[in-house]
Amino acid sequence: MKKKRLLPLGILAVLVLAALIYTRPMTLQEIGKVDIAQCESVSGYHRRAPDSEFTSFELSAEDERCSQLIDLFAQQKFRRSLANLLPQGGTTHRTQDGDFRWEVGFCFDETDFPDGSTGKGVFVQCRNFYGKLSLFRAYDGKSFRCTVQDQDAFLQQVYGIISSEP
Secondary structure (H helix, E strand, O other): OHHHHHHHHHHHHHHHHHHHHHOOOEEHHHHHOOOHHHOOEEEEEEEEOOOOOOEEEEEEOOOHHHHHHHHHHHHOEEEEOHHHHOOOOOOOOOOOOOOEEEEEEEEEEEEEOOOOOEEEEEEEEEEEEOOEEEEEEOOOOEEEEEEEOOHHHHHHHHHHHHHOOO
């Protein structure tokens, strides 16, 4: 009788442990497998409702805002969501005045990938879709929904940096 109870408890313990490992806080370097401190520039776009137009930006390594973004993202800990294990569909959002979204891409002239190959371009992107945060690795096409501690403040801080004038 005890063996019948131990097996489900053992399976449950393994599943809980796997979930805790998968959702543990990790740096962008650990998730993205690329050292963003080595990036040459940061680019992307942003939009604040009710504006319908996106504003693009590109910040070179000499721009103070570039180093602010790199520092901000490098020190942040991201938690992958268990929702990543489910099929992902499209995302919609009814915007209200003041809602914002942005995408930040870390650009490299040349970098080494975990598989030993090299390349250049945007390899790690962080996207905020009206409060829903995701990370995208361009070199292998993997996307992760995630959260950060004090997420609203983090999202606003990034938006403040990328939307400010030089």
